[in-house]
Amino acid sequence: MSERKLFVHELEARLDEMLLLSLRQRSPATPAAQLEALPRQVQERVLHWVGIAAQTSTELGWAIAQRAGTRAARPGFALDDWARAGLEAHDAGGLAAAQARLDDFAAAAPDTASAARGVAFAAVEGRLAGFLHALDGRPMQLRCGAKTWTDGETLWLPESLDLAADAAGNRRLHTVIAALLWAQARFGTFNVDPEPELVQWADREAALDWFSLFEGMRLEARLALELPGLARDMAALRGPWPADLEPVAARLARPEASAADSLACMAELRRVGAGDTVHPPYRTMLDPLAARRLRAARIARDTGTLRRALNIMRAIDPHSRGGSSDSEYPPLAADGDSVPAELQSGDLQGLPPDARAAAQSLAQDLDGIPPELLRPAGPGAWRPEERDEGEGPVAASSGEPDALYDEWDYRRGAWRRDWCHLYESEGPAGEHAWVDEVRVRHAHLIRSIRRRFEALRGEDKPQRRQLDGEEIDLDAQVDARADRLGGAEPSPRLFVHRRRVERSLAVMFMVDMSGSTKGWVNDAERESLVLLCEAIEALGDSYAIYGFSGWTRTHCDIYRIKRFGDRYDAATRQRIAGIEARDYTRMGVAVRHLSGLLHRQNARHKLLVTLSDGRPDDHGDEYRGRYGIEDTRRALLEAREKGIRSYCVTIDRHGADYLPQLYGPAHYTVIDDAKKLPARIADIYRKLTA
Amino acid sequence: MTAPTSSARSDLRAVATPLVQLANEPYYHATGDEVEVFAAAAASGLPVMLKGPTGCGKTRFVEHMAWRLKRPLVTVACHDDLTTSDLVGRYLIVGDETVWMDGPLTAAVRGGAICYLDEIVEARKDTTVVIHPLTDSRRALPVEKRGEYIEAPPDFMLVISYNPGYQSVLKEMKPSTRQRFVALDFDYPQAEVEAGIVAHEGGVDAATATKLVRLGTLTRKLKGAGLDEGAGTRLLVHAAQLIARGMAPVTACTAAIARPLADEPDTRHALDDLIAAVF
Numbered sequence: 001m002s003e004r005k006l007f008v009h010e011l012e013a014r015l016d017e018m019l020l021l022s023l024r025q026r027s028p029a030t031p032a033a034q035l036e037a038l039p040r041q042v043q044e045r046v047l048h049w050v051g052i053a054a055q056t057s058t059e060l061g062w063a064i065a066q067r068a069g070t071r072a073a074r075p076g077f078a079l080d081d082w083a084r085a086g087l088e089a090h091d092a093g094g095l096a097a098a099q100a101r102l103d104d105f106a107a108a109a110p111d112t113a114s115a116a117r118g119v120a121f122a123a124v125e126g127r128l129a130g131f132l133h134a135l136d137g138r139p140m141q142l143r144c145g146a147k148t149w150t151d152g153e154t155l156w157l158p159e160s161l162d163l164a165a166d167a168a169g170n171r172r173l174h175t176v177i178a179a180l181l182w183a184q185a186r187f188g189t190f191n192v193d194p195e196p197e198l199v200q201w202a203d204r205e206a207a208l209d210w211f212s213l214f215e216g217m218r219l220e221a222r223l224a225l226e227l228p229g230l231a232r233d234m235a236a237l238r239g240p241w242p243a244d245l246e247p248v249a250a251r252l253a254r255p256e257a258s259a260a261d262s263l264a265c266m267a268e269l270r271r272v273g274a275g276d277t278v279h280p281p282y283r284t285m286l287d288p289l290a291a292r293r294l295r296a297a298r299i300a301r302d303t304g305t306l307r308r309a310l311n312i313m314r315a316i317d318p319h320s321r322g323g324s325s326d327s328e329y330p331p332l333a334a335d336g337d338s339v340p341a342e343l344q345s346g347d348l349q350g351l352p353p354d355a356r357a358a359a360q361s362l363a364q365d366l367d368g369i370p371p372e373l374l375r376p377a378g379p380g381a382w383r384p385e386e387r388d389e390g391e392g393p394v395a396a397s398s399g400e401p402d403a404l405y406d407e408w409d410y411r412r413g414a415w416r417r418d419w420c421h422l423y424e425s426e427g428p429a430g431e432h433a434w435v436d437e438v439r440v441r442h443a444h445l446i447r448s449i450r451r452r453f454e455a456l457r458g459e460d461k462p463q464r465r466q467l468d469g470e471e472i473d474l475d476a477q478v479d480a481r482a483d484r485l486g487g488a489e490p491s492p493r494l495f496v497h498r499r500r501v502e503r504s505l506a507v508m509f510m511v512d513m514s515g516s517t518k519g520w521v522n523d524a525e526r527e528s529l530v531l532l533c534e535a536i537e538a539l540g541d542s543y544a545i546y547g548f549s550g551w552t553r554t555h556c557d558i559y560r561i562k563r564f565g566d567r568y569d570a571a572t573r574q575r576i577a578g579i580e581a582r583d584y585t586r587m588g589v590a591v592r593h594l595s596g597l598l599h600r601q602n603a604r605h606k607l608l609v610t611l612s613d614g615r616p617d618d619h620g621d622e623y624r625g626r627y628g629i630e631d632t633r634r635a636l637l638e639a640r641e642k643g644i645r646s647y648c649v650t651i652d653r654h655g656a657d658y659l660p661q662l663y664g665p666a667h668y669t670v671i672d673d674a675k676k677l678p679a680r681i682a683d684i685y686r687k688l689t690a
Numbered sequence: 691m692t693a694p695t696s697s698a699r700s701d702l703r704a705v706a707t708p709l710v711q712l713a714n715e716p717y718y719h720a721t722g723d724e725v726e727v728f729a730a731a732a733a734s735g736l737p738v739m740l741k742g743p744t745g746c747g748k749t750r751f752v753e754h755m756a757w758r759l760k761r762p763l764v765t766v767a768c769h770d771d772l773t774t775s776d777l778v779g780r781y782l783i784v785g786d787e788t789v790w791m792d793g794p795l796t797a798a799v800r801g802g803a804i805c806y807l808d809e810i811v812e813a814r815k816d817t818t819v820v821i822h823p824l825t826d827s828r829r830a831l832p833v834e835k836r837g838e839y840i841e842a843p844p845d846f847m848l849v850i851s852y853n854p855g856y857q858s859v860l861k862e863m864k865p866s867t868r869q870r871f872v873a874l875d876f877d878y879p880q881a882e883v884e885a886g887i888v889a890h891e892g893g894v895d896a897a898t899a900t901k902l903v904r905l906g907t908l909t910r911k912l913k914g915a916g917l918d919e920g921a922g923t924r925l926l927v928h929a930a931q932l933i934a935r936g937m938a939p940v941t942a943c944t945a946a947i948a949r950p951l952a953d954e955p956d957t958r959h960a961l962d963d964l965i966a967a968v969f
Contacts, residue, residue, distance in 0.1 A: 126955070130915070130957050131963040133912055133915050133960075134960065136911075175963050175966075227967040227968055229965075467782065484786070490783075492782050645862065670915075
């Protein structure tokens with residue numbers, strides 16, 4: 001980057017481009033004048049943050065642009081932390097909160113030296129999420145809060161850390177704290193009930209401090225087995241233990257030590273009289289009551305999932321099915337309490353993925369799976385949040401259905417003929433202003449997506465002077481002839497090779513319009529569609545968008561947003577804006593209908609992309625859980641037989657457990673936060689079709 | 691000064707695909723019955739498809755089997771502009787005459803070698819069709835440009851590899867191609883086995899190898915969550931080789947594992963943290 005400072009007019013142009021100030025009749029003159037005095041590096045940094053903020057809201061970008069000049073002029077001002085704090089406040093409380101946070105941040109952090117050293121949670125959130133995902137194999141919930149603790153599912157980390165000598169040290173401290181909290185859940189801190197011990201202490205807070213300290217000792221040793229580097233960091237951060245605590249630390253460092261040993265150490269300490277606890281810098285709080293409450297709920301849920309899977313296994317197993325398969329349904333809970341051998345041996349491979357995850361989670365919570373849990377006891381089932389039964393369908397489909405579709409019943413191993421009534425109608429038009437607003441807000445992103453996609457389009461370029469090819473390269477022939485006559489060695493590269501870059505591709509986007517998408521997910525879906533359309537228009541692929549929802553098998557609705565051949569015009573954009581959360585997610589029939597439409601397209605490659613927020617579901621119990629998954633899976637297999645590839649984009653933190661079963665391991669992506677979808681969707685599409 | 695024609699001639703000899711047998715045994719640790727299946731397929735004249743993620747030992751396995759079966763090996767790394775001529779051969783114009791030069795596939799067929807087409811899905815779709823007559827009972831290669839029909843000797847064998855982890859729909863193999871092959875699934879070996887391989891190939895002690903494998907296993911959990919694919923055994927071996935040269939483990943892993951895997955800052959930093967935690 002050149003060292004030259006940007007002049008006022010350059011700054012004005014950049015700000016105007018990002019914030020569309022001229023459209024709003026605002027003048028960038030004042031912020032630009034303030035920024036002109038700053039060094040180039042700081043100028044770029046400010047513009048960087050304004051650009052990021054503008055992607056969320058131009059107002060937020062403007063708020064930062066207005067304030068940045070005077071603040072960034074202060075020596076050692078932590079611009080990045082300040083801007084991040086503003087963005088965070090905007091996410092949580094809107095523009096007013098962001099403005100307030102941007103204004104009072106300066107007052108809150110007058111210590112400039114500490115601002116340069118301190119590391120905010122927001123700055124490390126992404127890397128910690130990846131780090132913990134690798135440790136655990138599942139995405140972990142990370143939050144920041146005043147109290148550093150975990151309930152076994154969510155990890156709360158401090159908003160900012162400034163205890164170490166430099167930023168690297170503070171980042172390391174974040175990592176250590178996150179790993180320690182993860183280890184508490186992973187290595188059984190909440191598997192014992194500490195209450196009998198805690199109630200014997202006069203000071204509960206002190207007791208919890210001791211418990212936390214002892215657990216820290218135990219877990220440090222535990223982590224040292226597999227992650228010695230991390231344990232070394234912990235040891236360096238805490239320094240040597242005081243001499244009187246050495247024996248306890250050694251005792252808790254034994255590999256067989258458990259949380260019960262930590263409690264035993266507390267009991268001994270209580271008898272000799274406890275002094276003040278030591279506070280290592282990575283100190284975490286414990287709230288065993290909250291954690292154990294959540295653990296009990298988790299165990300109940302996992303037990304239900306596991307039991308249900310075992311029931312199904314028994315129902316499928318011909319030896320235990322018993323009666324004739326003609327009966328409406330074989331009983332899910334078969335009698336006899338034989339435990340499948342896979343489970344007794346601790347090998348869970350025979351279970352479906354969601355039950356396997358539940359069993360693993362149970363084994364973690366209970367240090368193994370007690371045999372009584374494996375005894376079938378009624379059809380315990382996965383239950384999503386129940387809907388109010390009195391509520392009626394949002395959609396009003398009536399009259400004769402446009403098509404009837406079969407549905408696959410895995411329990412019968414047979415089709416239910418003409419089971420689903422499908423109604424196809426035009427998607428309602430929404431506000432045009434919404435699309436414009438999205439396009440303005442994401443102007444930056446759209447521009448960069450279009451640029452990247454245009455480069456991908458590729459053209460039918462002839463490559464000259466090749467060793468062989470479809471045509472003769474006349475220029476090369478003439479040169480070769482001349483060379484030969486002149487006595488020089490002619491080049492053998494005499495052909496033109498036509499490189500065919502053909503994208504014969506038809507893509508169908510199938511958008512979940514179920515009630516559960518209401519709010520953020522629906523916004524994310526619509527915004528993503530706008531971005532996708534912009535991207536695909538640049539690419540020239542043929543594509544269509546349909547929404548789906550429904551209320552039982554007799555009201556399966558498909559909404560046309562954009563057909564193949566429809567243009568991406570104002571009417572289409574309005575229909576995208578009009579996508580709204582409706583009823584349920586009966587996915588199988590939608591897949592069948594839309595893959596039928598896609599199949600009729602004349603393209604070499606056909607791709608069905610579903611955007612949804614969770615597993616298939618419908619009103620009443622039947623479609624929930626395994627029935628819906630099996631039916632959808634069957635529908636996707638049918639599509640595959642027609643030569644249609646499917647890919648699923650799911651916004652669901654817990655999504656990964658059933659998706660492998662539904663889509664096969666390579667054909668889906670899970671997005672844990674709806675807000676990330678618009679930024680990622682174009683990349684997903686590019687990767688899919690590159 | 692030599693005459694132009696003869697110098698071009700000698701160049702040609704230099705670029706023609708040489709058929710050589712491997713002199714030394716390439717190290718390979720069998721994890722299942724893949725050696726037996728491959729040997730039986732070779733004896734029956736059947737083509738073989740190796741499926742599995744990047745860097746899990748597919749290429750090494752073929753090298754090992756070529757050595758074991760005492761046949762020359764021709765490897766072609768497929769790319770998206772690989773044409774039929776690149777495989778079969780082409781006429782070159784040298785001075786006043788045209789000279790035919792066999793491509794690697796033709797050379798392998800003529801010489802009774804194992805022809806290994808690495809990452810076949812990367813090749814242009816029309817290119818893959820040329821292998822069809824070689825993969826059924828005909829076992830022959832028609833060379834249209836020369837009007838030649840080369841019957842493959844019993845020792846010729848076709849092996850392709852394919853990574854099912856690719857998500858692009860444009861890179862799926864057609865069923866008409868797939869169904870011609872005996873398929874072998876490859877995956878990362880069990881941790882202890884993999885540690886043995888890393889120790890042997892990378893020249894590091896068992897403890898370092900175990901740590902490298904632990905790191906590899908952790909990165910594989912990030913597949914689909916920041917990474918397209920976790921670190922393969924090959925990357926672990928690379929890191930081990932750097933360590934064996936005296937490089938600090940953290941530096942070696944950063945250079946050989948973290949940087950090749952990820953560009954995105956959050957994922958890179960998460961990998962850095964993992965490396966720091968494991969070592």
